[in-house]
Amino acid sequence: MKFLMTAIAVVSLIIWPVLTFWWLQAAFLPYHDNTIVWTQRAFLLLDAALPAYLWAKILDDEDDAGHWWKPWLTPFFYDLAKPVKAVLRWAIHWLNGQSWIAVWLRRLCPRRIIVWLRPVLGNGAYASIAQPNPVTLAVVLNRWLLSTFLLIALFFSFFVSTIPDSVEEQWLVEQIPASWIDNHKVKEYGVE
Amino acid sequence: MSLSATPSPVIPELPKAADMLERVRSEAVELRSFTITFLSLLLYVAIIISSTTHEQILRIDPVKLPLLGVEIPIAGFYWFMPSFLFFLHLYILLQHYLFSQLAFRFRAAVEREKGEDTKNDLRRSLGNLPSCIGWRDSTAAL
Numbered sequence: 001m002k003f004l005m006t007a008i009a010v011v012s013l014i015i016w017p018v019l020t021f022w023w024l025q026a027a028f029l030p031y032h033d034n035t036i037v038w039t040q041r042a043f044l045l046l047d048a049a050l051p052a053y054l055w056a057k058i059l060d061d062e063d064d065a066g067h068w069w070k071p072w073l074t075p076f077f078y079d080l081a082k083p084v085k086a087v088l089r090w091a092i093h094w095l096n097g098q099s100w101i102a103v104w105l106r107r108l109c110p111r112r113i114i115v116w117l118r119p120v121l122g123n124g125a126y127a128s129i130a131q132p133n134p135v136t137l138a139v140v141l142n143r144w145l146l147s148t149f150l151l152i153a154l155f156f157s158f159f160v161s162t163i164p165d166s167v168e169e170q171w172l173v174e175q176i177p178a179s180w181i182d183n184h185k186v187k188e189y190g191v192e
Numbered sequence: 193m194s195l196s197a198t199p200s201p202v203i204p205e206l207p208k209a210a211d212m213l214e215r216v217r218s219e220a221v222e223l224r225s226f227t228i229t230f231l232s233l234l235l236y237v238a239i240i241i242s243s244t245t246h247e248q249i250l251r252i253d254p255v256k257l258p259l260l261g262v263e264i265p266i267a268g269f270y271w272f273m274p275s276f277l278f279f280l281h282l283y284i285l286l287q288h289y290l291f292s293q294l295a296f297r298f299r300a301a302v303e304r305e306k307g308e309d310t311k312n313d314l315r316r317s318l319g320n321l322p323s324c325i326g327w328r329d330s331t332a333a334l
Contacts, residue, residue, distance in 0.1 A: 028270040043274035
């Protein structure tokens with residue numbers, strides 16, 4: 001029942017409104033008015049930003065959209081930080097093995113700084129043990145689905161529903177490999 | 193002047209769940225009405241879009257609004273409707289946001305109550321709030 005309620009809310013407050021914006025644009029594309037199409041695109045962009053911000057605030061009990069998105073963003077930063085952390089752990093492990101450095105540090109630094117740094121640097125003996133990643137698929141799945149849906153809607157609005165021979169379509173054609181377009185023409189005219 | 197005469201600061205008491213119950217229920221009913229109105233408008237716009245033909249666009253024939261029978265210029269409709277829908281969508285999401293904050297406060301108030309039976313009674317007292325409490329609680333856990 002909870003799943004059904006969630007599905008009703010998501011469809012009626014996110015999917016249907018955003019799709020209506022794209023439908024308005026696609027239905028009126030044959031009119032070939034670039035000003036109207038760009039107005040529709042601008043409002044689709046604004047409307048896609050609404051769920052990204054307000055839906056996150058609706059679901060977050062701390063009233064913070066960034067807090068809701070955080071578990072989704074964490075894996076990226078976690079993976080990016082992995083090599084840096086590995087190098088740091090190796091360096092700390094090596095430093096801990098050098099007794100003369102420890103003696104030199106103790107002589108040079110006040111004891112308070114050593115005590116303060118210990119939680120940050122960790123113990124060399126345990127430094128190579130990786131911390132488990134608390135982020136699970138279940139937690140980030142709804143963030144993935146929401147962001148994917150919004151990006152797909154924007155992709156269709158900006159890159160698929162374009163006016164033929166408009167400036168943006170010309171630009172788009174330039175980005176696509178020429179072989180794709182040539183093959184399309186060959187099939188279209190039935191010339192093998 | 194003795195210390196005992198100094199007035200102690202008054203700490204406002206947090207609202208109890210039972211006192212919040214009626215407010216949550218009435219706001220949920222209002223939100224349900226807003227949501228159904230918004231969905232009806234989306235359906236109305238969907239009917240207009242699906243009835244627009246290529247020939248109509250080519251001839252620049254006006255759009256005839258269903259049920260009302262009023263004719264409006266086709267270019268004006270497709271130019272104006274996105275902005276109108278955007279502000280309505282913003283309004284409905286803001287209403288849901290305000291309600292969600294109230295629902296969070298209610299949930300916290302229920303958690304402060306003593307005894308599992310009392311908590312369950314309060315949860316059940318919310319009754320049949322179809323579009324709000326169910327999804328609110330289910331999605332908050334995610």
